[in-house]
Amino acid sequence: MLKNHSIIPDIKAIIETSKERAIRAVDNERTAMYWSIGKRIFEEEQQGKERADYGAYLIKYLAEELQPQYGTGFSIRQLERYRQFYRTFPIASALRTQLSWTQYKLLISIANQEKRDFYISESIKNNWTSRQLERQINSSLYERLLISSDKESVLAVAKNEKLPSDAREIIKDPMYLEFLGLKREAAYYEKDLEQAIITHLQEFLLEIGNGFSFIARQKRIHIGGDEFFVDMVLYNRLLQCFVLIEIKTHKLTHQDIGQLQMYVNYYDRIEKNDNENPTIGILLCADKNDGVVKFTLPENNKSIIASQYHLYLPTEEQLLEEVKKELANFEEDKK
Incomplete structure (x- = not known):
């Protein structure tokens, strides 16, 4: 024996x-x-x-x-x-x-060299399978990141030439969650969406951005004798900070932003170590008014990000229209 x-x-x-x-x-x-x-x-x-x-x-x-x-x-x-x-x-x-x-x-179907270089770097860095690479191309990952950051920063982060200095350089808006397998119904409870994300956690962490790891769900925190629950707590090794996610199946309100800001403040003051960067909060919402987000938060805000989610991949025409709209909004904000 x-x-x-x-x-x-x-x-x-x-x-x-x-x-x-x-x-x-x-x-x-x-x-x-x-x-x-x-x-x-x-x-x-x-x-x-x-x-x-x-x-x-x-x-x-x-x-x-x-x-x-x-x-x-x-x-x-x-x-x-x-x-x-x-x-x-x-x-x-x-x-x-x-x-x-x-x-x-x-990759040879991508005509733009910078875009192709981006997907090559991301594939190698994240050890993507062929199916994962195809999904990221089909969901216009490159264009989604360009909406919230400049091209040079996106490429530099992808090629490991620099660490991200802003969460928007790696966090996508919008996010596509078609892998959850949810049907196109009128509405979902937040707990249903959260459970689907936990079931497909690996795909979700890949979709949300680079360097994320899962810590907890429905994390209980105590503030002045009251109990609150953070939907999801992640950690990002590139940003070296906690990332709190609140899931909202309705159109985002300023109250939602205030709630997440409170959670972010709590983590910064109670949970964060001195050698870690400030906590990031992500509001994952079914719909949002960018103007409400803009005027609810301080002008120099880098701690709260509102990202709209979609439960299925759009057509190529819808993607192009979304990118054009967001770039037009970006140019308007610069004026």
Whole structure:
């Protein structure tokens, strides 16, 4: 009888780790192969550049020759993708081994280089899966962060060139919570929304921003003999501060802002250590009036953020309209 029963989980862990490394190695080799194929196609096209239709002819010819032997990975569509892969990332040494081919397929569809660099940095820093990267692209994470901060700060934080100096550089507004799986009903109780968030906590922490960890829900605090309950308490390692979240399933009111400000003040005076930064409060609301938020809080406010949530992803047209509206409001506020 073996005395040390830990040998079984140890060996299983070794097997799983080795399998993951093997899968990653195969995918990296496949990515390199597709890049080399794209490079070779592009070079051949350049030689036949005097013919305007040579590129289309070449791709069609290659597909007819390769697909019968090597399968659908060498169809016309796939070969065009390999060519675009090389044209988007022309330097082989710049390819990141942390990214899979599936992620690169998503990235080459992004025309704007700064936007693409942002998603590359965020994918690597947060160890995103392909599905997570796709979701963040589809929910316009880059544009949502630009609404509340300048482009240089957003990119610098993403690339780890600077730590966020303002919570708005990492906290999104609006937030998309379609992963909660709630139906499009007229209203939800706040406890229902809170429970759904707890059930999908990993996805929620990813959506809210970088560097968040969960501490407590319905945290009881005592003030002058009265009891109050903070919906959620998080901690952010980048901002080095507590983050309090209050969930409101109605349109935000100035009373809601005052309530959260009281909780923030309590944490700053009672819970916060001297080496930690001031507490941040997030009001996660179904709807808000930015003017009410603006005039309820001090002009130099950095402690309270009102972020509207949506229970399903919008269409591309709705996203573009939302971004245009918010940028117009931002420009108006600067005047």
